[in-house]
Amino acid sequence: MSKAFDLIIFDFDGTLADSVHGIAACMREAFASFGLRPPTPEDVRPRIGLKLEEAIRQLIRDGRDVDVAGVAARYRELHDSVAAPATALFPGAAAVLSMLDAADITLAVVSQKARRSLTQLLGQLAIDRHVDLVLGSDDVAAPKPQAALYEQHIATRFSDLARDR
Numbered sequence: 001m002s003k004a005f006d007l008i009i010f011d012f013d014g015t016l017a018d019s020v021h022g023i024a025a026c027m028r029e030a031f032a033s034f035g036l037r038p039p040t041p042e043d044v045r046p047r048i049g050l051k052l053e054e055a056i057r058q059l060i061r062d063g064r065d066v067d068v069a070g071v072a073a074r075y076r077e078l079h080d081s082v083a084a085p086a087t088a089l090f091p092g093a094a095a096v097l098s099m100l101d102a103a104d105i106t107l108a109v110v111s112q113k114a115r116r117s118l119t120q121l122l123g124q125l126a127i128d129r130h131v132d133l134v135l136g137s138d139d140v141a142a143p144k145p146q147a148a149l150y151e152q153h154i155a156t157r158f159s160d161l162a163r164d165r
Contacts, residue, residue, distance in 0.1 A: 005105055009154060012111040012118060013048050016093045017125065020045050022086030027059065029082055030075040036062050049112055051137065052076075079117050089125050097130040108133040108154055115139050133157050 013019045020041055028038035039059040047055040052072045060066050100107055107130055111118045115136030122128035133154065140153050 007106045007108065007154075008100060009108045009110060011049070012109055012113065012121070015090075016097075016109065016127070017087050017089050017121065019083065019087040019121075020048060022083035023048060025086055026075055026078050026083035027056075029078050030056075030071050031059070033074045034066065034071055036060065036066060036071070051112055076114070076117075080120065084117070084121060084124060087121055087125070089127065094125075094127055097127050101130040106132045108135065108157075110135045110154075112137045 010016050013023070024039065024041040024044040027044055031038040039061075043059055044055075047058055050058070052075060053068050056066075056068050056071050056075070060068075097107060109118065109122065109131050113121070113136050115134060115138055118136045119128070119134055122131055122134065135153055141148070
């Protein structure tokens, strides 16, 4: 019997992991560092998946020019100590990944997070052993949801992974 799928691609935030509270806490602290009114989790939730700088631009409600790059840099500094500890897998996510891994299906995880943060979270959540390919925002020229993400990065690497199996 053949497999129905050879490759499954997962997004991280909001698909495998509930990260909204951690991201919101990190945004609150980064905004506070610049004297900005901090966003609420409700403000943050619809912006998860955007590039960090774009999310920050959309969340600024103070009506003044802000050092968006500085706020983003502060967010990144805080990520491991603030956002990561508040990130949890959705119920059943680990079991699904384990089952797919056991079925010899190649698993990819993509995110707007930087690769270092994404890799750290996959390890923290003990699911890294199931994932064959990890692509963060700094790994790709064309981020999700652009088709080039698959065409230029995943398809090529998937071919290499399949050949190595």
